[in-house]
Amino acid sequence: MSVLTNxxxxxxxxxxxxxxxxxxxxxxxxxxAGILYTAALAYPIYRYLASxxxxxxxxxxxxxxxxxxxxxxxxxxxxxxxxGTAPAMLIHHEDGRWIALTAVCTHLGCTVQYEPQADRIHCxxxxxxxxxxxxxxxxxxxxxxxxLFKVAVNDAGVEVSRT
Amino acid sequence: MTSKTISTxxxxxxxxxxxxxxxxxxxxxxxxxxxxxxxxxxxxxxxLFLFLVQCFTGVLLLVYYRPGAEAYESVRQIxxxxxxxxxxxxxxxxxxxxxxxxxxxxxFSVFFMxxxxxxxxxxxxxxxxxxxxATVFGFSGYLLPMDELSYFATKVGLQIPMAIPxxxxxxxxxxxxxxxxxxxxVQRFFALHVVVLPAIFLPLLGFHLWLVQKHGxxxxxxxxxxxxxxxxxxPFMPNFLRKDLAMWLISLNILxxxxxxxxxxxGKQFDSLAPAPVGIHPEWYFMSPFEMLKVxxxxxxxxxxxxxxxxxxxxxxxxxxxxxxxxIKSSSGQRHRAAHYFGLIxxxxxxxxxxxxxxxxx
Numbered sequence: 001m002s003v004l005t006n007x008x009x010x011x012x013x014x015x016x017x018x019x020x021x022x023x024x025x026x027x028x029x030x031x032x033a034g035i036l037y038t039a040a041l042a043y044p045i046y047r048y049l050a051s052x053x054x055x056x057x058x059x060x061x062x063x064x065x066x067x068x069x070x071x072x073x074x075x076x077x078x079x080x081x082x083x084g085t086a087p088a089m090l091i092h093h094e095d096g097r098w099i100a101l102t103a104v105c106t107h108l109g110c111t112v113q114y115e116p117q118a119d120r121i122h123c124x125x126x127x128x129x130x131x132x133x134x135x136x137x138x139x140x141x142x143x144x145x146x147x148l149f150k151v152a153v154n155d156a157g158v159e160v161s162r163t
Numbered sequence: 164m165t166s167k168t169i170s171t172x173x174x175x176x177x178x179x180x181x182x183x184x185x186x187x188x189x190x191x192x193x194x195x196x197x198x199x200x201x202x203x204x205x206x207x208x209x210x211l212f213l214f215l216v217q218c219f220t221g222v223l224l225l226v227y228y229r230p231g232a233e234a235y236e237s238v239r240q241i242x243x244x245x246x247x248x249x250x251x252x253x254x255x256x257x258x259x260x261x262x263x264x265x266x267x268x269x270x271f272s273v274f275f276m277x278x279x280x281x282x283x284x285x286x287x288x289x290x291x292x293x294x295x296x297a298t299v300f301g302f303s304g305y306l307l308p309m310d311e312l313s314y315f316a317t318k319v320g321l322q323i324p325m326a327i328p329x330x331x332x333x334x335x336x337x338x339x340x341x342x343x344x345x346x347x348x349v350q351r352f353f354a355l356h357v358v359v360l361p362a363i364f365l366p367l368l369g370f371h372l373w374l375v376q377k378h379g380x381x382x383x384x385x386x387x388x389x390x391x392x393x394x395x396x397x398p399f400m401p402n403f404l405r406k407d408l409a410m411w412l413i414s415l416n417i418l419x420x421x422x423x424x425x426x427x428x429x430g431k432q433f434d435s436l437a438p439a440p441v442g443i444h445p446e447w448y449f450m451s452p453f454e455m456l457k458v459x460x461x462x463x464x465x466x467x468x469x470x471x472x473x474x475x476x477x478x479x480x481x482x483x484x485x486x487x488x489x490x491i492k493s494s495s496g497q498r499h500r501a502a503h504y505f506g507l508i509x510x511x512x513x514x515x516x517x518x519x520x521x522x523x524x525x
Contacts, residue, residue, distance in 0.1 A: 044247035048223065051245040 060084040063162045070158035078114040083160065087111050088149065089121075090158060091132055100149040100160045101135045107142045121146065189376075193399035196382040203272035204380055204403075205410045210269050212411040213262035214368070216418065217300075220255040221357065228307070230353035232346045235432045238308040242429050253422040259301055261418060263448045266294050274486070274506045278381035284487040286378065289371040291484050296364050301446060303356040309349050314433035315443050317352075318344050323456070326469035343435065444524050451513045452476060454520035483509065 062084040070090060073079050079090040080103065087103040091114055101121075105112050110125035114132060121130040128140035135146035152159040178184055195204060227245060229237040241248035270290065273279060279287035306317040321344070324334045340347030386394060397403055430440075445453045459472035482505070490502035 044250050045223065047246035048248055048251055049226065051248070054246070 056085045060086070065160045066157055067160065068157040071153050071155065073158075076116045078116075081160075083149070088160070089114055090151070090160065093133070097133065098151040098153055098158065099133055099135075100151045100158075101146045102149075103146075105142060106137065106144040106146065107140070112146070190400045191398070193376070193379065194396040195380050195399055195403040196386060197395040197397055198382065198386045200272075200276060200383055200386075203268070203276065205407065206265055206269035206272060207375070208407045209410055209414050210262055210265040211368075211372075212414055213258050213265055213418075216258045216415075217255065217262060218361075220251055220258065223251045224255055225357065228353075230307070231350045234307060234309040234346070234349045234353075238310075238429060239432075249426050250422060253425075253427040254418060256427040257422045257425075258418055259304060260447070261414070261421075263294075263297055263301060265414075266290075266297055267448075270294060271506070271510065273381075275503070276381060276383040277490070277502070278383075279487040280381070280490070281487070283374070283378055283381055286371060286374045287487050288484065289367055289374065293364065293367055293371060296360055296367070298448060300356065300360050300364070301448065303352040303360070305446060306344075306349055306352045307356065308429060309346075309433050310430035311433055311437070311440050312430050312443065314344055314435075315439045316445055317348065319443075320445065320449070323473070326466070326473055328470065345435075442524050444520065447517065447521075450520040451516040454516040454523075455512075457520075458516075479509075 065081065065083050065088075067079065067081055067090060070079055073090065073092045075092050075096060076094045077092060079092075081088055081090060083102065089101060089103045089112075091099045091101075093099065094116075103111050105123040105125065105128055107123065107126055107128050110123050112121050112123045112128070112130065115122050119132060120138070121132050121135075122128070123130075123140070123142070126141050128142040129138045130136060130142065130146050131138050135148050137143070137145050148163060149160045150163045152161075174183070195201070224241065227237060227241050227248070228234075238252070241252055243249070273287065273290065302317075302320060306313045321335050321339055324338070325331045327334065336342060338348075338351075339345075340351050382394070444450065455476060456469070456472040459475065460468040462468065463471050486502060486505070
């Protein structure tokens, strides 16, 4: 500072303003370059860590699953399978009806269980109960019903698809 | 209360318990000598930076790597399936090599500036230990992809302890987890690489860095001989730190360029029945000892040659490590020629054997 005070004040005002502008421009450009640089480093790392998520995303795009030989499922029994990445169940009811629905409890995501003797779908985590024909939430904490799938039974197997 | 008084009282509260003011005062008074060889002061910092890169990229690889029987498959997945996995892996491999290189530059600059003299003997010793561990990091990390090259490199590398009389075979079997390199080897090398070695390396690194703070940067004898008025220095905070960080940025750019333009390759999966691929050779930092053992083996054939090679090599390293204890004359400021020549011979031998090594692969 002492050096600066020794210099006679001959610098005109407008030029000083111009210098400030370039200084501001420089700081702004440096800041932008820094942000770009950091982003260029962070982007590959984010994509790398997010890879399984993206793979799962393409798996959830699945709209149809063929379960080979599932037509042989005995009445009153259940077959667990994966629809995309999430567990799902195919129930062959005693009355011959075929029902397929997601097996993920709408409360906190536990996998639910079909209980033929009680004729209900039960979640062991918090006692949620669903209707095994419609997927409707009957009692307990679940806020929503289980999603039903369309079922087509043929000689080769069972085709389950999104409605 | 204004925000200023709040921040002051928070600072005072922390300061009272952690002594921030003392630290700040210490940092303010820390200086770095300025002379014609100041450039070499950056190499310790560059090594440290590359080590941090290793930790960071290593953790990222750990997210998907699976040791054991699935090792190759998981590295294949990282390299070809996961987004930018090839880049993370390439950065880890390149940074490992650059780190060993930077540590070696740092070591030789310390040697020729005679920075190992009293009171810095522990700095030299801990530094040598860190370099030793870094090469073990390199050796163990090289096996983890379990491709052809890593398989044979490890197979050959673990033959060396076999030459040790009586206990050699037991040591080699212990390292391998059996008589041959297998999934057991990769599993224990993995444990070594990500748990055991870091657990030893980190406290040693802390010790090494603490010593640098305690004693400051050493000036070479020629600068020490100058009268105090002619010796120049700059404050560490912020002047040298700024330059240090600029060097880190340059290192990062070089690393990014190398890792993306020359991505680290992944060979075929190892096959214990396949013959060794043509042109197989150790990593460049093992080339020199490998070549020396080969030359000695040619002069003294058989087991005696192997043992003589190991002995000579151990002796050379011991002499190198012990330099602060016999290069004592120079502590009076007088240049000690013998140590200087020893250093030159070491550099020439290292370069020559490495060159011959690469020359004879073809």
